[in-house]
Amino acid sequence: MDWQLVWDSFPLIWKGAQFTITLTAWSLLFGTAGALVLALMRLSSVKLLRWFAAGFGWLFRGIPLLILLFFAFFALPDLNVGPVDGVLLEPFQAAVLALSFWTAAYQAEVIRSGIIAVDPGQAEASEALGMTKAHYMRKIIIPQGLRIMVPPYIGNSMTLLKQTSLTTLVTVPEMTLLTQRLFSNDFQFQERIAALAILYLALTTVFVVAQQVMERSFRLKV
Amino acid sequence: MREFDWSVIGRSGDLLMAGTRLTVGLFLAALVLATALGLILALMRLSPVRPLRWFAGTYIWIMRGIPVFVTLLFAFFVARDLPGFGWLTPIWAGVIGLGIDGAAYKAEIIRAGIMAVDHGQHEASEALGMTKAHYMRRIIIPQSIRVIVPTYMSNSILLLKATSVAVGIGLVELTGITRQLSNSTFRPIELFTAAAFIYLVLTTVLVLLQEFLERRFALKT
Numbered sequence: 001m002d003w004q005l006v007w008d009s010f011p012l013i014w015k016g017a018q019f020t021i022t023l024t025a026w027s028l029l030f031g032t033a034g035a036l037v038l039a040l041m042r043l044s045s046v047k048l049l050r051w052f053a054a055g056f057g058w059l060f061r062g063i064p065l066l067i068l069l070f071f072a073f074f075a076l077p078d079l080n081v082g083p084v085d086g087v088l089l090e091p092f093q094a095a096v097l098a099l100s101f102w103t104a105a106y107q108a109e110v111i112r113s114g115i116i117a118v119d120p121g122q123a124e125a126s127e128a129l130g131m132t133k134a135h136y137m138r139k140i141i142i143p144q145g146l147r148i149m150v151p152p153y154i155g156n157s158m159t160l161l162k163q164t165s166l167t168t169l170v171t172v173p174e175m176t177l178l179t180q181r182l183f184s185n186d187f188q189f190q191e192r193i194a195a196l197a198i199l200y201l202a203l204t205t206v207f208v209v210a211q212q213v214m215e216r217s218f219r220l221k222v
Numbered sequence: 223m224r225e226f227d228w229s230v231i232g233r234s235g236d237l238l239m240a241g242t243r244l245t246v247g248l249f250l251a252a253l254v255l256a257t258a259l260g261l262i263l264a265l266m267r268l269s270p271v272r273p274l275r276w277f278a279g280t281y282i283w284i285m286r287g288i289p290v291f292v293t294l295l296f297a298f299f300v301a302r303d304l305p306g307f308g309w310l311t312p313i314w315a316g317v318i319g320l321g322i323d324g325a326a327y328k329a330e331i332i333r334a335g336i337m338a339v340d341h342g343q344h345e346a347s348e349a350l351g352m353t354k355a356h357y358m359r360r361i362i363i364p365q366s367i368r369v370i371v372p373t374y375m376s377n378s379i380l381l382l383k384a385t386s387v388a389v390g391i392g393l394v395e396l397t398g399i400t401r402q403l404s405n406s407t408f409r410p411i412e413l414f415t416a417a418a419f420i421y422l423v424l425t426t427v428l429v430l431l432q433e434f435l436e437r438r439f440a441l442k443t
Binding site: 058059061062063064065066067070071074075078079162163165166168169176179180183189190193196197200201204205208 | 283284286287288289290291292295296299300303383384385386387389390397400401404408410411414415417418421422425426
């Protein structure tokens, strides 16, 4: 293995990191917002909302992300329902759309399990104090649930970052696509793929460290 | 205005089934490899020998830190050039890539299961004069299965879905065949919906199997 070539690959591949990182950031933003809504729907007293959220989770956790990506990129331009006549998305937009739906489905489970893990006595006490449900969810239950949600939330976010590599297949020029372009020109598979793996490892290790820091800062002080 | 034409699925039925067979085959072969390697890695991480612990820890850190797609690229483009790997066809590269990636997750699941067994069980086995190899096999691992089953199964569902990534190294499994069919028939909506439906059936079967196994291994009190 030619380590000089590995070293020289870093700046070339790193150009794709802006896509890897912005894809992760946007999908995490939209996905988390969707997940919060879905989690509250799952916990709602209205049966229809509960069913919708459960169906959404079953659907988007049961289908591979790659199928979602291909659907957003290849099938949406053909979609013809009512006033919609073809949704043509840029590769990056299609990727954010698919990744956001996928993130929402997984993070909804994290948020829901965090909320139900909070002692039901807290909700009862809040009600006894005359708080409305919207009020005590926001001020009492969700802040306590956060401590439980943080580790799996960050774990899922790290998975999301790794999954952005699949957007190569819908032609988003992120790190994996740039690497494939490099090694299809010079056939230096070992060095190029090693450089790519090292860059991913560096990015995901940031999440592992963030997870440890957050867990420490959220620990109960007794 | 385009009308849906669902008959394309009937006409593509044989090819979709062939793709599904390859998906299931990849999944089962990768699952066997991941479980066997995962068990070895878990035992290494729990070993008193430091280099073994260190090796397994590093392996798991690397494999969990890089995307499965990159592992597949490695298995496909790099491993086949290594001496003694002339037999590595694209399908085997897929199995090995998915298997060595999955092993890191299985290892952590198995390790957590083994550690969840009450420590008194180790002490009692030793007090009865059993060797470590003997009581791990007969006492500890059987008890850890109950803890392992739920996470093992949900991780296996992820592995099933990860087989779709093999399209990135040119395997024509369910996702690959669907993409090809969609390019040749210009019916992406119908075909990707059909593929999504097949994946949902497969993952739902695994969910039902998980519920069955959890009941089967539940403590009878």
